[in-house]
Amino acid sequence: MTPGRHTARFRPPPGLANRHVQTLLPRLLPCREPTLAWEELPLPDGDVVELAWVTPSPEDATAPLLVLFHGLEGSVDSPYARQLLTAAGNGHRALLMHFRGCGRRPNRRPRAYHSGDTADAHWLLTRLRHRYPRAALFACGVSLGANMLLKLVAEDRANVLGLGGAIAIAPPVNLAASADTLERGFARLYQRHLLGALKAKVASRLVTGELPLSLTPADLAGFTTLREYDEAVTAPLHGFDGAADYYRRAAAGPLLGGIRLPTLILHADDDPFMPVDLYAGVELGPGIRLETARHGGHVGFVEWRDGRLDSWLARRVADQLTAWSTSLSRARKAISRSGS
Known part of the structure; x- marks a missing residue:
């Protein structure tokens, strides 16, 4: 090769x-x-x-x-x-x-x-x-x-x-540039599909109190971008200081x-x-x-x-x-x- x-x-x-x-x-x-x-x-x-x-x-x-x-x-x-x-x-x-x-x-x-x-x-x-x-x-x-x-x-x-x-x-x-790309044009449909799957999985765990997040099911339902989800869910669950820190370090x-x-x-x-x-x-x-x-x-x-x-x-x-x-x-x- x-x-x-x-x-x-x-x-x-x-x-x-x-x-x-x-x-x-x-x-x-x-x-x-x-x-x-x-x-x-x-x-x-x-x-x-x-x-x-x-x-x-x-x-x-x-x-x-x-x-x-x-x-x-x-x-x-x-x-x-x-x-x-x-x-x-x-x-x-x-x-x-x-x-x-x-x-x-x-x-x-x-x-x-x-x-x-x-x-x-x-x-x-x-x-x-x-x-x-x-x-x-x-x-x-x-x-x-x-x-x-x-x-x-x-x-x-x-x-x-x-x-x-x-x-x-x-x-x-x-990761940051890809998150930006998914917020534009037709790519937003892919983002909506991925975000829907992520939100559905987290929603049930929020209801049972399994996740250490200061987030309500209503908050979760209101997210429209992966960046919002990463800011409120991915980053705090895994020790990152927000989405920007996650994208940079990962x-x-x-x-x-x-x-x-x-x-x-x-x-x-x-x-x-x-x-x-x-x-x-x-x-x-x-x-x-x-x-x-x-x-x-x-x-x-x-x-x-x-x-x-x-x-x-x-x-x-x-x-x-x-x-x-x-x-x-x-x-x-x-x-x-x-x-x-």
């Missing part, structure tokens, strides 16, 4: 290049539903995250392993999650980690999750490294999960986690210059969740390959292939995982031969 800035080899089908069409098309694509096995992973603070494993899994203990982190209010049921897990499941042990409260049951502690919340992912990856010590370990994040993953990789400069590579799909590396953009781990970032210039100049002036570390497409929308990238609409994202991720796995396998064999 050659680091630096590159043009993605994505071409939208004729007539389907519009950013909103691309963003919404994945919901219409047929996709095989992966068979899942569920696991609750206890966390150090007494909470849990729910893991969804693709089954059957490879019997070989050295089979490469992929961990997927979803986007804001996503889950294993999100179209991109099904597509990516299905593609990666061919030869890989694959699972999705649900952020707190995004699985089948509410989480236990009086908190939720956010774009810079790397501790749970770090805990999971550490446990997986101990569980599968001979397997190559890869991670992929989508949107919010992609920003979180980039921040995690930047924090783990020595790669104590032992990752073989990371893939970040549509990461909002400038954004991965300022940290990208220090990343040396092989890291693929996939971005579309027309992503309606982000400003057009998202990566202007952003320093990329020596391990980063940024592939930018003119079109693709937000986590869209739907192409015409073999006579039907299909996910270019799933194909690109599968190709990268295969390349990394092959390279690591060859390196291990070379080391084994030299030591024999």
Whole structure:
């Protein structure tokens, strides 16, 4: 993988290049539903995250392993999650980690999750490294999960986690600018959808008094932007001094210059969740390959292939995982031969 800035080899089908069409098309694509096995992973603070494993899994203990982190209010049921897990499941042990409260049951502690919340992912990856010590370990994040993953990789400069590579799909590396973008034009419909899901989840916990917030259900119902929600809910729940402080401290953009781990970032210039100049002036570390497409929308990238609409994202991720796995396998064999 050659680091630096590159043009993605994505071409939208004729007539389907519009950013909103691309963003919404994945919901219409047929996709095989992966068979899942569920696991609750206890966390150090007494909470849990729910893991969804693709089954059957490879019997070989050295089979490469992929961990997927979803986007804001996503889950294993999100179209991109099904597509990516299905593609990666061919030869890989694959699972999705649900952020707190995004699985089948509410989480236990009086908190939720956010774009810079790397501790749970770090805990999971550490446990997986101990569980599968001979397997190559890869991670992929989508949107919010992609920003979180980039921040995690930047924090783990020595790669104590032992990752073989990371893939970040549509990461909002400038959280404040992305919040501004979602308040304009058609993007407000996406904001309304996301905000509705967040508010519905918090409303019931406000009624029961579970959350340490000076907020009434009426206050919550009156929020019309994600910035208002982050100011009143996300920030105080997770130790930030307001939304601006949260956006500044959780954004991965300022940290990208220090990343040396092989890291693929996939971005579309027309992503309606982000400003057009998202990566202007952003320093990329020596391990980063940024592939930018003119079109693709937000986590869209739907192409015409073999006579039907299909996910270019799933194909690109599968190709990268295969390349990394092959390279690591060859390196291990070379080391084994030299030591024999």
